[in-house]
Amino acid sequence: xxxxxxxxxxxxxxxxMIGAFNDDIFWAWILIPLLIVVSVYIxxxxxxxxxxxxxEMFRVLRSKPEIAPDGxxxxxxxxxxxxxxxARIGTxxxxxxxxxxxxxxxxxxxxxxxxxxxxxxxxxxxxxxAQLYKVRHPAGYRGGPAYYIERGLGQRWLAIVFAVVLIVxxxxxxxxxxxxxxxxxxxxxxxELGAETELLFSVIVGALLVFVTGLVIFGGVRxxxxxxxxxxxxxxxxYIVIGLxxxxxxxxxxxxxxxxxxxxxxxxxxxxxxxxxVVIIQGVRRGMFSxxxxxxxxxxxxxxxxxxxxxxxxxxxxxxxxxxTLVVCSVTAFIILLGYQDGFxxxxxxxxxxxxxxxxxxxxxxxxxTLIIFLVAFTSVLGNYYYGESNIEYLSENKNVLFxxxxxxxxxxFLGCLGSIxxxxxxxxxxxxxxALVNLIAITPLTVVACRLLKDYNEQRRQGLDPVFTRDRxxxxxxxxxxxxxxxxxRDEKESVDS
Numbered sequence: 117x118x119x120x121x122x123x124x125x126x127x128x129x130x131x132x133m134i135g136a137f138n139d140d141i142f143w144a145w146i147l148i149p150l151l152i153v154v155s156v157y158i159x160x161x162x163x164x165x166x167x168x169x170x171x172e173m174f175r176v177l178r179s180k181p182e183i184a185p186d187g188x189x190x191x192x193x194x195x196x197x198x199x200x201x202x203a204r205i206g207t208x209x210x211x212x213x214x215x216x217x218x219x220x221x222x223x224x225x226x227x228x229x230x231x232x233x234x235x236x237x238x239x240x241x242x243x244x245x246a247q248l249y250k251v252r253h254p255a256g257y258r259g260g261p262a263y264y265i266e267r268g269l270g271q272r273w274l275a276i277v278f279a280v281v282l283i284v285x286x287x288x289x290x291x292x293x294x295x296x297x298x299x300x301x302x303x304x305x306x307x308e309l310g311a312e313t314e315l316l317f318s319v320i321v322g323a324l325l326v327f328v329t330g331l332v333i334f335g336g337v338r339x340x341x342x343x344x345x346x347x348x349x350x351x352x353x354x355y356i357v358i359g360l361x362x363x364x365x366x367x368x369x370x371x372x373x374x375x376x377x378x379x380x381x382x383x384x385x386x387x388x389x390x391x392x393x394v395v396i397i398q399g400v401r402r403g404m405f406s407x408x409x410x411x412x413x414x415x416x417x418x419x420x421x422x423x424x425x426x427x428x429x430x431x432x433x434x435x436x437x438x439x440x441t442l443v444v445c446s447v448t449a450f451i452i453l454l455g456y457q458d459g460f461x462x463x464x465x466x467x468x469x470x471x472x473x474x475x476x477x478x479x480x481x482x483x484x485x486t487l488i489i490f491l492v493a494f495t496s497v498l499g500n501y502y503y504g505e506s507n508i509e510y511l512s513e514n515k516n517v518l519f520x521x522x523x524x525x526x527x528x529x530f531l532g533c534l535g536s537i538x539x540x541x542x543x544x545x546x547x548x549x550x551x552a553l554v555n556l557i558a559i560t561p562l563t564v565v566a567c568r569l570l571k572d573y574n575e576q577r578r579q580g581l582d583p584v585f586t587r588d589r590x591x592x593x594x595x596x597x598x599x600x601x602x603x604x605x606x607r608d609e610k611e612s613v614d615s
Contacts (some may be wrong), residue, residue, distance in 0.1 A: 134542045136548070139397060147549050148400050151235065151410055154556045158237035158563050162570060166236035166434055172577075173435040176428040181419075191256050195341040196421035197432045199502055200414040204440045205492055209406050211297055213448040214468040215541065220398030222373075223380030225449040227399025228406075232441035238410035239437045241559050241566040242567030246415030247423065248569065251597050253509075255337050259419025260503075261412040262510045265558045266566065267595030278412065278554045279507040285547040286413060287504030287525045292532030292540050294493040294500065295325055299533040301489040304470055305482055314535075322533035326526045328494070333501050333522060337420060340498050351491040358484075359447030359509050362476055366454045373453045386428060401545060404552065405439040411548060413554030415500070416506040426599075427573035427582040430566070451476075501525055565593055 159166065181194040190201070216224040247268040250259030262282075265275035299321045306317065332343050363370055380395060408414050412562040414436065418429045448469055455472025470489075501522075510522045532540065557565075568590060576583035581595065587599040 122548050125549070128538075131539045131542045132544055138542065138545045142546070142549050143397055143401055147553060148397065150556055151238075151400070151404070151552065152229075154560050155231075155235045155238050155410065157560070158241050159234065161563055162237055162240065162567055165240050165570060166233065167594075169431055173431045176431050177435075179414065179423045179428055185578055189428070191337060191341055191420045191422060192433050193421045193423050193429055194548050195345055196417050196419075196429060197436060198344040198348050199337075199341055199420065199440070200408075200417035200433060201344065201436050201499075201501055204406065204408050204414065204436055204499070205348060205495070207443055208534075209440065209444045210448050210469050210489060210492065211293075211541075213445050214408050216398040216401070216403075217449065217452055218468065220395040220448075221380045222376045223378075223382070223395040224399035224454055225377050225446070225453075226381035227396050228403035228441055228449075231400045231403045232407055232409065232437055235404070235407070235409035235435045236434050238556070239407075239414065240434045241563050242410065242412060242415045242555065243418035243433035244426045244566045244569055245559065245562055246419040247421070247429045248424035248565070248593075248599070248615050249595060250419040253420075256422055257420050257598070258506055258509055260416035260510070261555050261558060262507055263419070264415075264562060265554075267597075268562050269558060269569055270595075271558075274554065276511065276560065278551065278558070279510050281547060281551045281554065282407055282412065282416075282507050283521075285544070285551050287521070288528045289544045289547050290542065291497055291500045291525065291528050294496045295322065295529045295532035295545055296540055298325060298457060298490055298493045301470065301486045301493075305486040318533050320576075322530040324499075325494070325533065326530050327357040329497055329501070329529055330522075330526055332498055333505075333525070337502060337505075340502050341420075343498060344495050347491055347495050351488055351495075352439075355444065355447055355488055357493075358473070358488075359450055361475070362451050365476065370450075373450065375607045376453065379447075403441055403445070404548065406445055407437045409437045409558075410556055411552045413551070414560075416503045419506070425573055425576075425585040426569050427583065427585075430570075497529060518608060568593075 177194050177197065197259045213225075213228070218226065245264040245268065246259045248263070249264040250257040251263060252258075262275040262279040265278060266272045299318050302321055303314070305316060332339055354550075381399075383395070404411060414433050418433045421429045421432075423429050452468050452472050455475050456468070470482055472483045473485050477484075504521065504525060505518065508518055511517075569585065571588055572585065573583045585599055587593070587596045588601050590596075
């Protein structure tokens with residue numbers, strides 16, 4: 117885009133410096149080993165919760181919300197799922213997968229899948245904790261890592277660090293990634309643009325995006341939830357159908373594609389520059405950017421849900437990881453790998469999915485993909501906003517501060533339409549890593565609490581009950597504001613009336 121053309125040398129140097137730190141030090145030697153160790157520990161400690169309780173994840177989606185203090189229905193379990201899915205199912209599923217494959221080869225897809233399955237345990241723990249330590253809000257509830265770090269660990273300073281890093285990561289950096297992707301995808305559909313036309317085009321797209329985003333975010337969490345609930349099933353289903361059509365059209369190439377993924381995952385293929393370490397790092401990094409498991413972002417949405425037991429939303433958010441990586445990311449990977457049988461030379465990473473689809477379905481597919489990317493990225497913008505709002509309200513309850521945050525968020529949305537995508541993605545890697553580092557350090561000691569909640573949940577299920585948690589069931593756990601015994605009684609009475 118234009119800003120990148122105006123200072124290419126500076127952008128390139130800065131991108132290279134930050135990228136070298138990410139690749140050679142931070143991700144390779146600190147974050148990925150920590151993520152693996154913590155995720156394996158949680159998987160074992162929870163008794164393979166992400167596998168054992170997979171069917172239960174679908175059952176708990178039907179939980180009904182209570183009435184919030186403002187007299188309206190609180191956010192339901194399904195709506196909280198869609199808020200987090202709005203942020204999860206974004207450019208990471210399309211552009212992020214493209215980058216992973218272009219840098220790490222087909223084998224990066226295998227490591228995306230592998231890490232998604234492993235880190236599902238971390239997703240369960242962080243979202244369950246977010247529910248346990250949530251606090252009251254006029255529209256229902258608020259919560260997330262900042263809340264369970266302070267209330268569960270008693271470390272407010274670390275909670276503040278997390279909140280600040282999240283605000284930089286999602287409302288600013290990640291949001292710029294989404295708006296940048298929207299602009300580039302629409303520009304691809306518009307065709308060749310001159311330098312002056314390109315600037316004007318970016319400004320117009322940015323202004324329209326800010327206007328539409330403002331209409332939603334100034335309507336509060338319910339409008340965000342309703343918008344996400346309306347859009348996500350539509351574009352997710354459409355994208356999956358497209359992927360199935362592509363695989364059916366190229367059925368004879370599908371076995372070779374899977375073989376290429378497996379071979380390159382272990383350094384057995386011939387993909388140029390795809391050393392095994394690069395393959396693993398790219399797969400894990402882009403997988404985390406996409407599914408957000410262990411990152412500490414989804415718990416902010418999970419905490420907003422009105423459910424009868426914290427474990428219910430932990431299971432729901434774990435299901436979101438499966439949907440994001442094993443389904444939506446896989447569709448992108450299949451489209452790219454089937455569309456570029458002869459390699460990726462000369463294809464920009466951000467354009468790979470659009471160009472691959474167009475090569476197989478014809479020029480009209482470019483515009484269809486643009487629509488999908490717009491919907492995917494726009495819902496991510498909304499999810500990013502909500503994550504930031506939750507943490508802004510943790511730091512300050514002053515409504516003027518929240519208003520300023522909304523303005524800054526919209527400015528970041530606009531500027532993202534003009535920036536350099538390479539630099540933005542590199543910054544996203546760094547801030548995402550810092551955020552994950554703090555969250556993983558926090559959930560490790562709190563895993564014991566989450567597993568006790570899981571045990572309580574399973575005991576009630578074995579008794580044939582729909583589990584209801586009250587804080588007197590774990591009387592030694594401090595810092596729990598909600599879940600009073602009388603609330604549990606009210607929920608029991610409500611559920612019996614509803615049934």
